[in-house]
Amino acid sequence: MTARDRLGIVILGLMLLAAAIGPALCPYDPAVPDFLATLAPPSTAHWLGTDDLGRDVLSRILAGGRVSLLVGVVSVAAAALVGAPLGLVSGFVGGWTDSVIMRCTDVLLAFPGLLLALAITAALGSSLPTTILAIAVVNLPVLARVARGQAMALRHMDYVVAERALGFGEWTILRRCVAPNALSPVIVQASLLLASSIITESYLSFLGLGVQPPMPSWGNMLHDAIGFLDQAVWLAWFPGLAIFATVLGFNLAGDTLRDRLDPRD
Amino acid sequence: MPTLPRRTLIASVLAAPALRAARAQSGATLSIGVVSDPVTLDPAFSASFFETQVLYNLHETLLVAQPDGSVAPGLASFTMRDKLTYSFTLRDGLTFHDGTRVDAEACRANILRYTDPAVGSIRKSDFGPLQSVNVTGPLTFDLVLASPYAPLPLVLTNRAGMMVSPTAVQALGTEFATKAVGAGPWKLAQWTKNAELVLERFPGYWQGAGQAFDRLVYRPLPDETVRLANLRSGTLQLIDSVPPQAVAGLARETGVRVSQMPSLGFNAFAFNCTRPPFDDVRVRQAFTAAIDPEVVQRVVYFGTGQVSRGPFSPAVGWAYNPNAGGMKTDPGHARTLLAASGRTEPVAVAITVTNSPQMIRIAQILQAQAGAAGFKVTVNQIDPTSLITVLRTRDFDMCMSPWSGRYDPDGNVYNYFAKNGPNNFAGWQDEVVTAMLNEARSEADQAARAAVYRRIQARITAEAPMLFLHFDAILQASSARLQWTQYPDAVFRLYNARLT
Numbered sequence: 215m216t217a218r219d220r221l222g223i224v225i226l227g228l229m230l231l232a233a234a235i236g237p238a239l240c241p242y243d244p245a246v247p248d249f250l251a252t253l254a255p256p257s258t259a260h261w262l263g264t265d266d267l268g269r270d271v272l273s274r275i276l277a278g279g280r281v282s283l284l285v286g287v288v289s290v291a292a293a294a295l296v297g298a299p300l301g302l303v304s305g306f307v308g309g310w311t312d313s314v315i316m317r318c319t320d321v322l323l324a325f326p327g328l329l330l331a332l333a334i335t336a337a338l339g340s341s342l343p344t345t346i347l348a349i350a351v352v353n354l355p356v357l358a359r360v361a362r363g364q365a366m367a368l369r370h371m372d373y374v375v376a377e378r379a380l381g382f383g384e385w386t387i388l389r390r391c392v393a394p395n396a397l398s399p400v401i402v403q404a405s406l407l408l409a410s411s412i413i414t415e416s417y418l419s420f421l422g423l424g425v426q427p428p429m430p431s432w433g434n435m436l437h438d439a440i441g442f443l444d445q446a447v448w449l450a451w452f453p454g455l456a457i458f459a460t461v462l463g464f465n466l467a468g469d470t471l472r473d474r475l476d477p478r479d
Numbered sequence: 480m481p482t483l484p485r486r487t488l489i490a491s492v493l494a495a496p497a498l499r500a501a502r503a504q505s506g507a508t509l510s511i512g513v514v515s516d517p518v519t520l521d522p523a524f525s526a527s528f529f530e531t532q533v534l535y536n537l538h539e540t541l542l543v544a545q546p547d548g549s550v551a552p553g554l555a556s557f558t559m560r561d562k563l564t565y566s567f568t569l570r571d572g573l574t575f576h577d578g579t580r581v582d583a584e585a586c587r588a589n590i591l592r593y594t595d596p597a598v599g600s601i602r603k604s605d606f607g608p609l610q611s612v613n614v615t616g617p618l619t620f621d622l623v624l625a626s627p628y629a630p631l632p633l634v635l636t637n638r639a640g641m642m643v644s645p646t647a648v649q650a651l652g653t654e655f656a657t658k659a660v661g662a663g664p665w666k667l668a669q670w671t672k673n674a675e676l677v678l679e680r681f682p683g684y685w686q687g688a689g690q691a692f693d694r695l696v697y698r699p700l701p702d703e704t705v706r707l708a709n710l711r712s713g714t715l716q717l718i719d720s721v722p723p724q725a726v727a728g729l730a731r732e733t734g735v736r737v738s739q740m741p742s743l744g745f746n747a748f749a750f751n752c753t754r755p756p757f758d759d760v761r762v763r764q765a766f767t768a769a770i771d772p773e774v775v776q777r778v779v780y781f782g783t784g785q786v787s788r789g790p791f792s793p794a795v796g797w798a799y800n801p802n803a804g805g806m807k808t809d810p811g812h813a814r815t816l817l818a819a820s821g822r823t824e825p826v827a828v829a830i831t832v833t834n835s836p837q838m839i840r841i842a843q844i845l846q847a848q849a850g851a852a853g854f855k856v857t858v859n860q861i862d863p864t865s866l867i868t869v870l871r872t873r874d875f876d877m878c879m880s881p882w883s884g885r886y887d888p889d890g891n892v893y894n895y896f897a898k899n900g901p902n903n904f905a906g907w908q909d910e911v912v913t914a915m916l917n918e919a920r921s922e923a924d925q926a927a928r929a930a931v932y933r934r935i936q937a938r939i940t941a942e943a944p945m946l947f948l949h950f951d952a953i954l955q956a957s958s959a960r961l962q963w964t965q966y967p968d969a970v971f972r973l974y975n976a977r978l979t
Binding site: 246247249252266267268336339340421423426427428437438440441442443444445 | 702703704722724725728774777778834836837839840842843844846847857858859860862
C-alpha cells in the first residue's frame with residue numbers, strides 16, 4: 215500500500231467518522247441562530263467562528279458533512295442500482311434492447327450534468343430527496359455505459375460461451391457469469407462519481423436549489439459565505455476545505471480501488 | 480531606446496487628470512451595474528422595479544419628481560382647474576427619438592393606451608378615476624376625473640407619465656417592448672439580452688443636449704459581490720443595490736463612494752388571508768407578535784435603513800407616523816393568540832422567498848423566531864422571475880412582497896390593501912380600509928389626508944394582513960469621481976451626472 219493509498223483511506227475514514235458521530239459532538243445546535251453573536255471570528259468559544267446568523271461554523275460543518283456525504287453515497291448507490299443492471303442487460307442482450315436503452319442514456323448524456331440536475335430540481339422543487347434524485351439521474355447513464363461496455367466485452371468470453379453450450383439460460387449466465395465480472399469497473403467509477411456528486415450537491419446548494427435552510431450542507435454554507443468575503447472570510451474557508459479534503463479522499467480511494475481491481479495487475 | 484525630455488514627461492503626467500476629465504466630458508461612456516436585465520422597455524407593461532433604471536433615462540414623464548418629492552414640470556406643466564380637471568401644457572418643439580412630435584394628440588394616445596382594458600396595461604390602476612382625456616389645442620389637453628384623485632400629479636412622474644411615440648407603437652407592435660421609442664435624454668442603441676443594454680445621447684431632449692455621457696451602458700449583474708468587484712476595478716462607475724454588510728468597509732475606501740438615503744418602499748411579507756392558517760386574524764397576529772424586526776434590522780441590514788411598523792415610509796414625512804407602534808414583539812402573547820385560535824402547536828406554515836442571500840437570511844430569522852412561538856416554518860425558495868406569479872396566484876402561506884414605494888403615500892397602500900387592489904396579494908377583503916383608502920385619495924388637504932392615513936395604518940396593524948419588517952435604505956455606490964443625484968425611489972436619473 216502506497217502513501218497515496220494510505221492518505222486517501224485516512225481522509226475518507228476521518229470524514230466518514232465525522233459524518234457518523236460528528237453531529238453528536240457538535241458543540242452547538244447547527245440550526246439555531248444566536249443573533250447576539252453574528253460573524254464572530256474563530257475563538258475558544260467558537261473554534262471556527264460563527265456565521266451571519268450567529269450559528270457555530272464547526273457544528274454546521276459537522277452536520278453539513280453528514281448531509282453532503284449522504285447525498286453523495288445515496289445518489290451514487292441509487293444510480294448504480296438502476297444504471298448498472300440496465301447497462302448489463304443492454305450490453306449482453308444487444309439488438310433492439312441495446313438500442314432503446316442506450317438512446318435513453320444518450321438523451322440524459324446530451325445535457326451537461328449540472329444543467330440536468332438544475333432542471334430536475336427546478337421542476338420538482340428544492341429538497342434533500344430531490345437533490346439526491348437529481349444527482350442520481352445525472353450519474354445513472356455514466357454507470358450504465360460502463361456496465362454495458364463490460365457486458366459486451368464479456369459476452370463472447372470462452373467461459374460465457376461454455377455456459378451457453380452447457381444449456382444455461384441467458385438470464386442465468388448474465389447473473390452468474392457476466393455481472394460479477396463486470397462489476398469492478400462499475401465500483402471504481404462509482405467511487406469517482408461520489409466525489410463529483412458531492413461537488414454537484416455543493417453547486418446546487420450554492421445556487422439555492424439543493425439542501426434547504428436551516429439544514430446545513432457544505433454547498434449552502436459556501437453560498438451563505440459569498441456575501442461576506444470582505445467581512446468574514448472564514449465562512450468560506452472551512453466548508454471549502456471540507457469539500458476539498460473529501461473530494462481528494464474519494465479520488466485517492468477511487469485510484470486505489472482501480473489499482474486493486476485491475477485484472478491486468 | 481528613445482527617451483522623452485524630462486519636461487515633456489512631467490507635463491504629460493500633470494496633464495493626465497485634465498485630459499482624462501476632458502475625454503470624460505466629450506463622448507464618455509457611463510457603465511452601470513444593475514441587478515437584473517429589463518423584461519420590457521414599454522412602460523405600459525413594465526412590472527419590475529429594476530426596469531426603471533433604464534426606463535427613466537430612455538423615456539420622459541409629463542411631470543418630474545424632485546428628490547424632495549415635490550412635482551416639477553417635465554414634458555408638460557399643469558394647473559388644476561377644479562378638483563376634477565387637470566390642464567396640461569406641453570413644451571413647444573419637442574420630438575420623440577424617432578422625430579415625431581410630442582403633442583397633445585400623442586399624449587392622449589399614450590394615456591388611452593395605458594387605460595384601455597383591451598390593451599391590458601398594468602398602468603390602468605395608476606390613473607384611478609380618470610374619466611376622459613380632452614385635447615384642447617395642439618399642445619394642451621385636460622385630464623378629467625370622475626372623482627377627486629389627489630395622487631394624480633405624482634402618478635404622472637412615474638411610469639404612467641412616460642410618453643412614448645404612438646407612431647412607433649403602431650409600427651413595431653409587440654417588438655416595441657425591445658425597441659421602445661421615447662422622449663428621454665438617451666435613446667436605445669443596442670440591447671443584447673442579459674449582457675448589455677446601450678443607450679445613446681438624444682440631442683432633442685427638452686432640457687437640451689447637456690448630457691455629460693454619450694452612452695449609458697447597463698450591465699445586468701445579479702450577484703452583489705460581482706457588482707462591487709466591477710466597481711472597485713473601475714469596469715463600472717455606478718452600481719445599484721450595495722449589500723448592507725459592505726457599506727462600512729466601502730466608506731473607508733477612497734476610489735468609491737457609497738450613497739444612501741431612506742427609500743420610499745417597504746420590505747414586507749403578505750399573509751395569504753384566503754386560506755388556513757392565515758385566514759384567521761389571530762394566527763396572523765400571533766406570527767407578527769413572534770417576530771422582532773429589530774433583529775432583522777441589525778443582523779440583515781447591519782443598521783442601515785429603519786425598522787418598519789407599517790406601509791408609510793419615513794421618506795414621505797407628512798404621511799409617516801414615527802409614533803405608530805405596531806404590534807409588540809412578544810412570543811408569549813403569540814402562543815396565547817395561537818391557543819385562542821384553537822390550533823395545536825406547532826402550526827405549520829411555509830415562507831416563500833426568492834433565492835437571494837438577503838431574503839434567505841430574513842426567512843431564517845423568521846423561521847427561528849416564529850419557531851420559538853409555536854410555529855413550524857419551512858422556507859420555500861423560488862426564482863425571482865416566479866415571484867410575481869406566486870403572488871398573483873396566491874400560491875403561498877406567506878410570501879415576500881416588497882414594494883419600491885411611491886412619492887405619494889396612496890401608491891404605498893391603495894394597490895396593496897383596497898379590496899380589488901392589483902397588489903392585494905394577501906387577498907385581504909376589508910370594507911373599512913377600502914372606504915378609508917378612497918377617502919384619502921379624494922381628499923386634497925394634506926393634513927386631512929395624513930389623518931386618514933394614520934387611521935388606515937392603525938387598521939392594518941390590528942388586522943395584520945401583511946408583516947412589515949423594514950424600510951430599506953437605498954444603498955448605491957459610484958466611482959468617487961462621479962457626481963450624480965440620488966433619489967428616494969432609488970431610480971438613476973442621470974441627465975445631470977458628471978465625471979469630475
